[in-house]
Amino acid sequence: MSELAHAGVAELGRLLRQRRVSAVELARLQLARIERHRDLNAFLDVRPEVTLAQARAADERRARGEDGALLGVPIAHKDIFVTRDWASTASSRILQGYMSPFDATVVENLARAGMVCLGKLNCDEFAMGSSNENSAYGNVLNPWDKAAVPGGSSGGSSAVVAARLAPVATATDTGGSIREPAAFTGITGTKPTYGRPSRWGMIAFASSLDTAGLMTQSAEDCALVFNEMLGFDPKDSTSLDAPREDFTRHLDDPVNGLRIGVPKEFFGEGLKPDVERAVRSALAEYEKLGARLVDISLPNAELGIPVYYVVAPAEASSNLARFDGVRYGHRAASYDDLIDMMKKSRSEGFGPEPKRRILIGTYVLSHGYYDAYFIKAMQVRRLIAEDFRRAFGQCDVIASPVTTSVAFGFGEKTTDPVAMYLADLYTVPGSLAGVPSMSIPCGFGERGRPVGLQLMADHMQEARMLGVAHRYQRATDWHCRLPEGF
């Protein structure tokens, strides 16, 4: 049975079509594995009876003659997406036990395609963090090395796909929250163009950056699920009204003649030699496949972190103002008046990182500082985006490391917020520009911990980017490596 548990989306789709396995069998198999590996602390809410009901419904659809590529394939959702049938908490105490009256559009789209939900996944509180250590519900362990963080904020999503407890998991990326955990756990993590996935029902952190994406075993699996997940949603005011497309259509494009931009700013001081070695050999592999490396420059990329830590907290302070203990969420047990009720409820409900970011955001938006910080950051954001536009005139995709180091240990950065923020040095610029980007496994570094290669493409070019990743995965087997014990 272990081979079945290790199969990816494409393979499971084939097996289901050939009636060699049923959705119910797959759901039972993975629910049992989830139970067995509870020590990872990746799931926050598992309800086998709901999962099995969804699986039975998928099998009935199949019996009636439906034939979708995802019908009956299991998935798990990051606890940033609201769901009617599982609690939706954003890993925060302030939303403990919250039952959403509706499903997020992403959840709904995938359910319509017949995917079977295994439960909700741990993450950093309100998706704020790079190690999953900010969850109100405890740390998630990295399946490769239980002393290492699984990355964040989508740490539950990365851990379950690395441990093969689910063939695919949804995730969200605001500054690197898909790519960094994917790199730390040796899986494929993909963030599409900002605006392609609906934000409806995604608990808001920073609305001009929040982008839903996927953790999968391969680029091919990601393309298959994107086909059902992405699309225009009138309920999201920044949703892109673009025609539907087949994200698998460039998977078999040859790499021959492809121009890969290599930004010198992403190979500078701070990049650890083990990561650089793995990334350079991935680039050499692409050259062997016929691609050409082009030196490019993203001169303002190094300002990504300063800009991000103005823009994202500003938007967060506004988005998180809705948690006031009035309509939903935690309310303090005793208080004097309305303001005291809100203050106590928020102070008890939010953990330290959301509080920090709410304070930063409130400050940069406050009278006298708005121009110096918020407007300035939005101006530099444009300069960063223009760097990307210029770069994509010289190359088809950009390749770089995802992180400066392999996964770090628990507690290594928790007392120093700035050191933690710098974990997203190479991922934040692409987020600010809104371009599609992904991490694919490209080897192992210190202590046998995985290394990720980042690929970035111009707006709306995710199909091409997935093709570039797929060609590498056809030529190498890093994405097939499994941590021991799973």
Next chain:
Amino acid sequence: MALTEDDVTRIAHLARIEISAADRRAMLAQLNDIFAMIEKMQRIDTTGVAPMAHPLGGQQRLREDRVTETDARERNMRNAPLAEDGLFLVPRVVE
């Protein structure tokens, strides 16, 4: 430019967050570290650069003004900490 403890008290009140006197000092040190890092962007000349609020420069769409939602008051109020007769209860605000 460095923040002071008074700044922390002021913005915490604006954000409706309570910070104990003991935590205030640690928070102040962390915020000052973060702002020291943020200051790096000040060295870039951005004269004449239009602020970028949305990665694809999109305009906010407006929808047709018609009823699209059905009444779901009961379902929507299921998570209310304190409610009565379809109303959210809060401490008295008008004397």
